[in-house]
Amino acid sequence: MEKIKRNVRIALLSRMLASSPGKLFSLSQCAEEMGCAKSSLSEDIAILKDIFTLHGLGKIETLIGTQGGIIYHPELSPQGVEELVEQLCQLVNHPERVLPGGFLYLTDLVGNPELMSRVGLFFAQLFRDLNLDAILTVETKGIPIAMMTARMLGLPLVIVRNDSRISEGTSIGISYLSGTQKRLVTMSLPKRALAKNSRLVFIDDFLRRGGTAHGILDLVAEFESVCLGMGFLIDIAGEDKLVQRYFSLLTLEMLDSEARRLIVSKGRHQL
């Protein structure tokens, strides 16, 4: 009987942790919900830890003390990363994705929750040890990617707006030269959206010259906070960038709008 109960508990734990990666679950609360002693629960967790480790599914972290509990940090195996990059390359490498003005149509990819979950996990893994307070993005196409990254880390998502007319209370705005729109644009963030001394990472879909990314650094500085990393779904090769340290899943090696040709390769997975 105890045997059966244990198996059920482990199945339930597995579901609970996988449903909310990065979330701290209190041991006492879990034990109460499972109707078992904390010691039994600790044994269950040890078993599940081994299963996850053995199958390359990530770590279950145990925090001790009164604020203690368990947190699941899912992992993409090196093979999982390779498969993700390969799949993204195949999806992006299509002439129909080439838009006038050197743009790429990525909207459908960004709106694919299963794909973006894995992209989010890729970034979460890179930035996990930075002791972050929030994930930062700028509207619009970066939002789904950043949301999935935030979800994997159990962190809040903060969305910078590129329209200062928005009514979200007192905001801090900065102007920057957008490479995409080739003009001075504004982006802003409500004052209450970010506490002083926040540790952040910036996630977006596309890195061209880095005008927006550089603007983000200025904006973050206005909040007396720090941006510790940047991750993009795709960056452009060769152009002199305004930001130097960043990760990308893919690199756009060449794009010829006239001829509707493009070459996409593996991005910058190391700094």
Added chain:
Amino acid sequence: MEKIKRNVRIALLSRMLASSPGKLFSLSQCAEEMGCAKSSLSEDIAILKDIFTLHGLGKIETLIGTQGGIIYHPELSPQGVEELVEQLCQLVNHPERVLPGGFLYLTDLVGNPELMSRVGLFFAQLFRDLNLDAILTVETKGIPIAMMTARMLGLPLVIVRNDSRISEGTSIGISYLSGTQKRLVTMSLPKRALAKNSRLVFIDDFLRRGGTAHGILDLVAEFESVCLGMGFLIDIAGEDKLVQRYFSLLTLEMLDSEARRLIVSKGRHQL
């Protein structure tokens, strides 16, 4: 030995399904990855089904045939819905959220992945049986909610832009009278973003008079598609709406910008 293997398989299945709700997993592929016969896997699935059902965690659906496999449809129990609404009410019912012009500051809630996962699940559950092709939203604050809804249903997210300057290829745009901005505004969607005859649901953060929601109906009609439902994080009580059939998690009963007072209650959970 077989006993241990089964338990490990069930823990792995539980994690896999919970990580990708709404996704169809092929039985053959699962059996191969688990290194077991399909018959054993079917028994594992039956056990896990019972565990999930018994604990009110949702259904595991088995599709038979060559395209067959299993799909996990997570569920919010009635108690889970009540807790979610209660938590949202408490979070929203703060005078500091009242912004000039009758607006509410919701940005932090929308950027909370764990909270939005449950909000997404609430909507997913309402719209699960509509045989949908995609979830529709309009930038900006609706995106995280709609993304989480799409994730729970394993469906693509389609984002309507309210800026026609965006370069996403040939787009269809419509103009509508925005109640919020009290002026004629435009929203647009790339032609390739939506196939003809798509079955859709529209998800957004806020329903005031419904100018945007009504515009969405017009836009969807331009794509020869159909919007079968609408869900909002919060709607405003009393105002004569341009759309009649919708769900909301919360209702803003009263908001006095001058006095910084508001009353929030349970929203419209039935049509």
